[in-house]
Amino acid sequence: MQAAIPDPVAVEAVHAEKARLRARLRARRAEAAAANGAAIAQVAAERFLAAIPLKPDLVKPDLAIAGYWPMADELDPRPLLARLRTEHGARILLPVTPAQKGGALDFREWTESATLLPGRYGIPAPGPQAAALRPDIMLVPLVGFDVKGERLGMGAGYYDATLAALRSDGGQAPLAVGYAFAVQQAPAIPARPEDQRLDWVVTERGAIWCAGNVG
Numbered sequence: 001m002q003a004a005i006p007d008p009v010a011v012e013a014v015h016a017e018k019a020r021l022r023a024r025l026r027a028r029r030a031e032a033a034a035a036n037g038a039a040i041a042q043v044a045a046e047r048f049l050a051a052i053p054l055k056p057d058l059v060k061p062d063l064a065i066a067g068y069w070p071m072a073d074e075l076d077p078r079p080l081l082a083r084l085r086t087e088h089g090a091r092i093l094l095p096v097t098p099a100q101k102g103g104a105l106d107f108r109e110w111t112e113s114a115t116l117l118p119g120r121y122g123i124p125a126p127g128p129q130a131a132a133l134r135p136d137i138m139l140v141p142l143v144g145f146d147v148k149g150e151r152l153g154m155g156a157g158y159y160d161a162t163l164a165a166l167r168s169d170g171g172q173a174p175l176a177v178g179y180a181f182a183v184q185q186a187p188a189i190p191a192r193p194e195d196q197r198l199d200w201v202v203t204e205r206g207a208i209w210c211a212g213n214v215g
Helices: 008-054 078-088 158-166
Strands: 064-066 091-096 106-109 137-140 175-179 200-203 206-209
Touching: 008 078, 008 175, 008 200, 008 206, 064 106, 078 091, 137 158
Parallel strands: 064 091, 064 137, 137 175, 175 200
Antiparallel strands: 091 106, 200 206
């Protein structure tokens, strides 16, 4: 059966609504980061760690957790990553952005002694000598989210492409956890079929199991 051709008017309407939401939610995120970003990062780390026992099959030796290097006013995951490494023995990964816009990310191990190199967009990333690993859990940065796990990013499509690849290649799909300030929540995020939902979202207010809100 031939795939349905997307309605260009509907596609443009979704893009326009995303752009409006992105501007509003980025402003909220910037305000939260400026007001109390460091303290909120510590609280969010506690919320995340409290949620881990909810998925006991993921708590294992050499758990590989992909974080991200915070850019601009994104919620800083580094306090959480440090605790996951020291308290849980997790192997911490950082994404390496591909040259192709919208391509899938690679993940390389970030050890405490490793020197990070500027990657695409100047984002620090492990060098080519670092081990490439498949994440068991992915911390996903975002601009906005809703309780169903729809995510609003910056629009380049890297995380959608990555999750689509890891969820369809026959391997164990990673647990995708959005990591954000609570003020980044929206009543609903408009989505296209290619957009990938998050499994969980963690903020300083708690952990949201998104799959439980999809009816």
